[in-house]
Amino acid sequence: MEGTIFAIHRVSTHDGPGLRTTVFLKGCPLRCVWCHNPESWSPDPEPRLRPRDCLDCRACVAACPQRLHRFDDGQHRIDRDACAGCGACATACPTGAVELVGRRASADAIVAEVLHDRELMRRSGGGITLSGGEPLIQPEFAAAILARARDAGLHTAVETSGFAAPAVVERLLPLVDLWLLDWKAAADDHQRLTGVPRAPTERTLAILAAAGASVHLRCPLVPGINDGDAHLAGIAALARDHACIKRIELMPYHRAGVGKADEVGVGDRILAGIPGANEADHARWLAALAAAGCREGLAAVSG
Ligand code: SF4
Ligand code: SF4
Numbered sequence: 001m002e003g004t005i006f007a008i009h010r011v012s013t014h015d016g017p018g019l020r021t022t023v024f025l026k027g028c029p030l031r032c033v034w035c036h037n038p039e040s041w042s043p044d045p046e047p048r049l050r051p052r053d054c055l056d057c058r059a060c061v062a063a064c065p066q067r068l069h070r071f072d073d074g075q076h077r078i079d080r081d082a083c084a085g086c087g088a089c090a091t092a093c094p095t096g097a098v099e100l101v102g103r104r105a106s107a108d109a110i111v112a113e114v115l116h117d118r119e120l121m122r123r124s125g126g127g128i129t130l131s132g133g134e135p136l137i138q139p140e141f142a143a144a145i146l147a148r149a150r151d152a153g154l155h156t157a158v159e160t161s162g163f164a165a166p167a168v169v170e171r172l173l174p175l176v177d178l179w180l181l182d183w184k185a186a187a188d189d190h191q192r193l194t195g196v197p198r199a200p201t202e203r204t205l206a207i208l209a210a211a212g213a214s215v216h217l218r219c220p221l222v223p224g225i226n227d228g229d230a231h232l233a234g235i236a237a238l239a240r241d242h243a244c245i246k247r248i249e250l251m252p253y254h255r256a257g258v259g260k261a262d263e264v265g266v267g268d269r270i271l272a273g274i275p276g277a278n279e280a281d282h283a284r285w286l287a288a289l290a291a292a293g294c295r296e297g298l299a300a301v302s303g
Helices: 059-063 088-092 107-124 139-151 166-175 187-194 199-211 229-241 256-263 279-291
Strands: 002-012 020-025 046-049 069-072 075-078 098-101 103-106 127-131 155-160 178-182 215-221 245-252 299-301
Touching (some): 002 107, 002 139, 020 139, 046 075, 046 256, 059 069, 059 088, 088 098, 103 107, 107 127, 107 139, 127 139, 139 155, 139 166, 166 199, 178 199, 199 215, 215 229, 229 245, 279 299
Parallel strands (some): 020 127, 155 178, 245 299
Antiparallel strands (some): 002 020, 002 103, 046 098
16 A cells, blocks of 8 residues: 655654654645645645755756756746656756655555654654645555554554545544644634635544544644634634543644745745744733633643
């Protein structure tokens, strides 16, 4: 069983309990305007270009079988629509200015790599987390990784937008110890800010609640964009009404995605000019949750 991933991060401390290895699956149906990982959007391997590292040697121009690299007025561009993701340009580049993001990998190979840190995971109460992108758009691949990790005795977690068919959620339910479910915006703002309606995420939460799953609600918050009191009160109410929600993680906006978006050719689809969240924002969010009746200690700002 093979799928497409774009990164594996070892010794992660923010994606579930203990020390974990997070596997990032490539491809996402959402288009969140604050996305931190826009290189995950395309389901296929793609070139990422860092112009500041480019020597203008044009080895990539010669290497690309489709002749997609161009230099117009001193600007290095890639005609991405016709890109086959072959990686020839990245292989030819002497500086790493162009790199191929994403690769095919087998579930067996991924779990073998994850198990290098098995002892660390065992001692810390950690495990494996699937993230993305949206891992549920490769459901059989995700299931294969999770099943193998389970067989090896690892704790399993999945970070998801919840934008998935019920059958997919139900398929993975028995393989997941902890769901990190994104809760991104008020229902009326969800389509505008993420490109999709919130109803499928609500349906996923209902499935998880009915199954008695363990859920951490992950709430990306962007000052002035999706951090109004009404949304925060909605989060508090959700936690009050769902015993399956064991924790609320507030995920402050930072600008890491802005530069990456330009590098994979989607810079025009990402928020620009918004400062990252600060301590005052964090305090305001926690106060709004408390004012809305959120149990003390349930919500925390995630690093
Ligand atoms: S990945 Fe392949 S097709 Fe795409 S720009 Fe590079 S060499 Fe050309
Ligand atoms: S091969 Fe690399 S350094 Fe040379 S022009 Fe292409 S991106 Fe720039």
